[in-house]
Amino acid sequence: MEQVVFDRLREADRDGIRRMAAIHAGLPAQWGEACPVAEEDIEAFADQLEAGIRGGRVFCETAECGGSVVSFLWAEALEDALDVANIISLWTAPEHRRRGVATDLKKRMEGWARLRGIKRILTGVDPRNTAVVKMNEKLGYRTALLKMEKLLS
Numbered sequence: 810m811e812q813v814v815f816d817r818l819r820e821a822d823r824d825g826i827r828r829m830a831a832i833h834a835g836l837p838a839q840w841g842e843a844c845p846v847a848e849e850d851i852e853a854f855a856d857q858l859e860a861g862i863r864g865g866r867v868f869c870e871t872a873e874c875g876g877s878v879v880s881f882l883w884a885e886a887l888e889d890a891l892d893v894a895n896i897i898s899l900w901t902a903p904e905h906r907r908r909g910v911a912t913d914l915k916k917r918m919e920g921w922a923r924l925r926g927i928k929r930i931l932t933g934v935d936p937r938n939t940a941v942v943k944m945n946e947k948l949g950y951r952t953a954l955l956k957m958e959k960l961l962s
């Protein structure tokens with residue numbers, strides 16, 4: 810397997826930011842949520858990511874293999890509670906899965922969080938997404954809040 814190289818996304822790299830925003834916008838479709846991705850959603854996520862990087866609250870790293878991005882993780886320290894970070898997005902390209910790349914990114918994010926004095930990491934997971942549930946459990950996450958919903962027709 811080719812070597813994986815990790816890289817921090819920079820504010821000036823609008824193309825890279827937009828690419829990550831596009832992947833993020835399409836993620837729900839990967840575990841069964843059929844929702845078309847709108848261009849304005851991608852731009853809004855790109856703006857959010859760029860502003861977070863500019864403000865120094867964001868960890869966004871890519872993992873590259875052979876010059877292509879094969880995985881990325883986007884996390885942010887909360888604006889109103891800087892000792893808490895929230896994982897916004899995590900993705901690994903299908904052909905690179907189960908090789909520990911997302912685990913490495915999460916561990917790298919934990920290193921960033923510790924350096925900033927962050928005490929707690931939050932992450933929301935669709936319960937159908939067993940891959941992430943298993944990964945989180947393996948990394949020491951526990952269920953802290955079970956969100957429930959009722960759709961009104």
Ligand SMILES: CC(C)(COP(=O)(O)OP(=O)(O)OC[C@H]1O[C@@H](n2cnc3c(N)ncnc32)[C@H](O)[C@@H]1OP(=O)(O)O)[C@@H](O)C(=O)NCCC(=O)NCCS
Nearest residue numbers: 839899900901906907908909910911912940941943944947
């Ligand atoms: C979830 C995801 C990021 C995992 O990426 P990855 O690079 O394959 O993860 P890792 O190789 O580090 O896996 C770590 C552990 O997670 C668990 N895991 C990962 N994928 C799994 C799967 N398909 N089924 C069951 N467990 C899985 C396993 O415990 C795995 O360890 P193991 O391979 O030693 O058994 C990837 O599957 C993905 O991009 N999925 C679609 C997007 C997504 O759901 N993002 C998260 C939104 S919250």
